[in-house]
Amino acid sequence: MKVRHVLLAGIAAASFATAFAGVASAQAADPQADPAAAPAAPAADVPQDDIVVTAVARGTNRLNTSITTSSITSDALIQLAPRTSGELLRNLPGIRVEASGGDGNANISVRGLPVASGGSKFLQLQEDGLPILEFGDITFGNADIFLRADFNVRTVESVRGGSASTFASNSPGGVINFLSKTGEQEGGAFQLSSGLDYREFRVDFDQGGKLSDSLTYHFGGFYRIGDGQRQVGYDGVKGGQFKANITKSFGDGGYVRLYGKYLDDRAIGYLPNPVQVTGSDSDPTYRNITNFSINNGTLHSGNIRTVQTLDGDNKLVTRSIADGQHPVVYSAGLETQIPVADGWNVVERFRYSDISGGFTAPFPAAVGSAQSIANGIGGAGAQLFYASGSQAGQRIANPASLNGNGLLANVVLFDVDLKSLNNITNDIRLNGSVPVGTGSLSITGGFYASRQDIKSDWLWTSFVQTVADNGRSELVNVRTAAGVPVTQNGVTGYSASFFGNCCRRSYDLDYTTYAPFAQLGLEIGRFNIDGSLRYDFGRARGSVAGADLGAGFGTGITTFDINGDGVISAPERQVAVIPNVRSPLNYNYDYLSYSGGANYRLTDTTAVFARYSRGGRANADRLLFGPSINTRTGGLTDQGAAVDFVRQLEGGFKYRQNGLSLYATGFWARTEEQNFEATTQRFFNREYEAKGVELEGRIARGPFSLSAGGTYTDAEITKDVLNPAVEGNRPRRQAKFIFQATPQVDVGRLTVGANVIGTTDSFAQDNNGLKMPGYTQVNAFVSVRPADNVTLSVNGNNLFDVKGITEAEEGNIPSNGIVRARSITGRTISAAVRVGF
Template sequence: MTSLRAQLSTSSLAAFLAGPAMAQTAPAPAALPVSDSADAARSEARQADPLNLERVVVTATSVAKSKLKNSLSVTTIGDDLVTALNPQTQSEVLRLIPGMVDHGGNGPGGNGNITVRGLPITTGGAPFVQIQEDGLPTVLFGDMNFGNNDYWIRFNRSNTIEAVRGGSASVLASGAPGAVINYVSDTGEVPGGVIGLEGGVNYNSTKAYFAAGRALARDLRFHIDGYAIKGRGLRDPGFDAQKGYQLKANMTKGLGELGFVRLYLKRLDDAEPVYTGYPSLVHAGPSGFSGLSPFPGFDARTGTTVGIYNERINVLDSTTGELSKKKSDGLRPVASAYGAQLHLTPGGGLTIDDKFRYTQMSGSFSNNFMRLTRASNIVGSTVNGQTVGSIVYANGPLAGQPFNGTYVNTGPQVYTRIRDMGSVANDLSVSKAFDLAGGSVQLTGGLFYMDQRIAQDWHPNAHYQTLEGVNPAGLDLVSTTGQLLTLDGVSSYNTAFGLGANRSYDISAKNSAPYLNANWESGQVQLDVGVRHDRLRVKGWAESASAATTTTGLIGGALVSRSLLDPSTHEALNYTARYSSYSAGALYALNTDTSVFARVSHGGRFNVDRNILSGYTNPDGSLNESGRQKVVSRVKQQELGIKNRGQFGSLRYGTNATLFHSTYDSSNFDLTRGPTGTYFQSGYKATGLELESSFRSGGFAMLANITWIDAKVTANAQGPDPQNLVSSGVGNRPARMPRLLYVLAPSYRVGGFTGGVMLVGRGRNSVDTVSQYEAPSEVQVHLNAHWEFLPGATLSLNVHNLFDKLLADGHMSPGSLASLQANGTIDGLPIGTGAAVNGRAVVLGINYAF
């Protein structure tokens, strides 16, 4: 039997483009061992099918058919591609999917703003994208405050990502009208494994990883994989900001022709730094900027707002008023998951499949955000009822000495305790195959259920610190009478973003969704139609602070303010909401290598935790009229696509092109904008083209993904009162939505050496919806090289951001020349804040596949 070593030893981009080595090739394999003949056939298929269009789709589909025969836009990212390109963040992984827009710069642990096909992000997170692990959601809602779906998942060796954009995602998943991204685990179908070690050459981080699996008997197999990481990370804070591990395992017991039963286990305990917006000097013109230069003392490519002087955060308990110190761990998810799958094929065309998972999840989010303020605007202002007379260093080697700098970082210092984000999920489906009207029909009915807990405590402090990219010191304010107005740089506890941001809540959101899907196929024609009805039951409570529970007094000799929770703000949550979805598609196979498809879909998503304490409920917890209109956002899509594979001489290729049109309408609330929060009434439309392609000829291979998006704002009303919203920017392009996105990754293999380059680019885009102030087009260049110096042993070198360019990643705030100039200029250049791309990162690794 061919081992996994033979496949993993060619862990290079060229190998990936021939097809993923460890992909789950079918949702329900009957025979557990893989024979030599099956392995040989699979290898031959990969050679003839660079885009792997014969891979059976297991995500957001009710029928086990290949990508070529599915009326869906599907992308597969195998372990070989990730091994070759070695992305350092979740954002870098997801950008390999056509149509996906992930505003990165948030760090290796997640907290990204993820969207697809021109759908906007009004508040944050991934509102229209569901991230799954082995067919079940990691969390029920993709954009929960301090609980986004990318917090709880990590890509490791032997994973395969399968992404379905639009189409049946509206019917076969909840809250995913934009896309479903499924992290599919290897199940030991191919025996073997890998063990490896990698580390930063120009930064401090070391990661060890492994994967192994095989058949233990004819009807029993297992797989296990994991990693451990430790180091300071891409931006050095002076302590180990990366520290954690993940362990995953599964075991499959075959039941002969009756099917199989599979058990899953996962443990994630990780701490990863959070990177947010940082200052840069902007080469600005009246309608847009052409580039960036480093801010003096804070290089946005390498700087961070966290260091040894704020490694621990002072947290004031919102109930007792007790002060304690918490580790600034960045993004700290702790998750234990236990799952099972039962797949039965009793005969007569009947299939029963049930997936179950119980997950315990908790953790914390901590970070110092960035807000640029002139020191001259602080001196003379009123803080805690006193006039600020001077600024001194609060800690560090200059503690107690006067601060004479021009700029201060007054960004909030945030610690959120994620008490419970656990869930119970189950998806039961029953399929029946039969003949009808000269063709074959597969009718699938199912019931999805998920109970999502959302329990958190927020602690946002008003904080002052130096504007330095390495170990920023805290700054204390002193009144004109000599009174200290801050403690370790904190002037007020639990009051940043407004009193409503000092909040505690405990919510149970139970979603039940019956669905029905029918697929009919006759000869070259295939028709697919499905419906779904989601019903959400929300119970719980939420409380915040108020002026009545905000006081100013002495703590540690400093006159500071603090806020506690106010029981009079208690909001009961006890309501039900629902929406229906549909999807219909048709496919015509022109021949064995080409198919065309069309599809329409209509889906929705619930707004839950982001809408609490917003005035959307009655005293008994039911939704009022305004709340009933705001709880559901809706998306409609139309698609037309073609899939083709072929050969020109020795060049083999595969391509998938999809033309799409999306419309969206939503209402939402964001309490972090403005003193009392901001209400949104939004509408957008987008037309675009996704092109995914792969080429191979001898030792040459190339991945080429291109997305073009033409998006427009159809409604953009916002304000502090939901009854009096102000509309602006209608007809403009949405902020941070580029017209062009592309990934070009050529490589060449000679003997045991493979070298390649990857270009990740984006076109011009507006950084502000109203002003349409534009960011320039950008391209990141990454280098990868792999040398198999012994059979199974590979040495790898990856260089990210090869030319160490300072790039804004399409984002800059404020969004107009006048607002950029409001904070003054340095060397004639105004100052802006943006989520900059990390600087050059060199990674050296070695692994052995067996």
């Protein structure tokens, strides 16, 4: 009941704000609606994109603060035309994004902080200042799955390190905030776009403006349909989003805003696929397998659309593989600012999100020659038959020539019913300033509260399929040498039979988070110093079920007549069920975060800064089914497992004048990490250290502009409790150097530009064996404005069709030379017609 009382108090405060704003008399400004109202740079105009509103007490000039921040404007978003949100985020310096999973399921990290499993554990994704999900790495529920960047976005702003530790919970590495348009700028746009060499059709629209002198509005969204970036033989992407807001402003600087969002979108989740690797671990060559392209292919197929299994209540159900990553979000929020005294105001943000959906995608547990795969299932001399597609029922007489590559894949279908990831969040703060001598002391105090549901059922199934791209893969049946069937419609077991029948699980959890926070900032002349504290305390409650919990928690395998023919086949003797014996979850945690920094304006255009921070991240569902939770009591076996800490030191130089800007930051970070990876069934208990330098710059001269950034990182595993052999190694998938650059020429009616993304090599796994080569991806865009408010554009993504391996399951080249890996998508070209009004 406590969390409800806290959140209801926030709602009450917001309601009071609405009533009070009309009569308040002090001066204040909405830092989102009017960034220029924030403190300005001395004797210089402050560009809108130089005002920081994310993970700070109030809107602040970038040159006046001791944090590192970057932004992407809505204009840049349209020009870059990223295929996914993850591809967009690669343009933020210091942010490492493995954007190879489609619309969601990207692994995102910052400044060498680890990605031991998946998602964005130490970095929070926000919309309009509140988290999309409280935890960015919920298993099969990564925060970016529930995010779509469209015409509603005004700015994407990132803060790396620094005050992210104290102005947001569970985000010590940083915050990326998608800020919405709110109607200050009149007008809108309508756009039709289509893939030229891939099948996807999309419509985008938005409109905003004034209803009166004090009332503004904005709404927009998109709808799309098609295969998606890779051909699959069915509508792999289908759905859209609608967002709207309305803002009432008051003459005293107060405002109140109501907003809502509806998202229902299906998008393929690309998981690792087979690729041929030759050479040595230290100097490998990655080549496409015959009839299967690693950067254009996927095991998704029009011949493999549904699967039968038991649901979370152990009842027969048919699941659609075509649903892929399927977020369904209904959210509503309120934001208000109330002037309460001269220079003081209350800012209240509240949002409730009803979130559900699913995650369904095939994961290859093993890939090998067709006969060896068959023999592993049906014994020596096993026979193969097509189980789906136009050849269903026919025998495969020559397995070595199957599909031109002679390969089969043992697939575990990651099939997760996300029943509820509902999130309710409230952030209320009071800020203002008082004079101190010749300067001023800014004061902020606030309270944050949230509740995050994690309710899901894991319904994995295993089957055998051919290795073919372009949506041509087919299911395959296996019979013994004597002709006895050992599969059913390609299914080897209605369970994760290739993973030892693990992982039939049910989660029914809720996590509450509370956090009072405060900041003091002293500004005297060109000198600014600030310090902030945040005290997070929370609780984890609920229960889980699954035979993986160990003895006493039920049996996970039974027999069940799946096809209803009255005969129990071999696969029907391997039907996974969720036991009705549940293990409780019941523990509390608390931790203190702090951050302090100093900034000095050397001149009106230059500044230097330094900052030290310690922030925490509460571990959530990834602790379960592991050694850190007592399965009988639900308590922690190790209190330290509840929270992982990140300690960071950073300092640097900032310069901006006359269209030229340069930002340089040196950083050091020490990170604790306890985690679980679903694909390998491994737990992690480690410490890491990373140090490096981050550079960002921009130059604009006449029609030409260039934005560029690069991050050098030297990272190391300094301690591993469970696997000391990897100590001293570089963390997997961590490159020494990542970079991005966007040159552009705008001559009025014509704009031409490129977007270059690159990385040096990294290791596939923590053993530092197999390397993943560095790569440079070149995107390009050209737009023509034949008439006012009409734009024709063509965008090319990965123009040179390079392979960009972002992860690999194997730590060394296996004997058959086949590695399971994810690559960035190959070349795709799209065209659009946009009409502004």
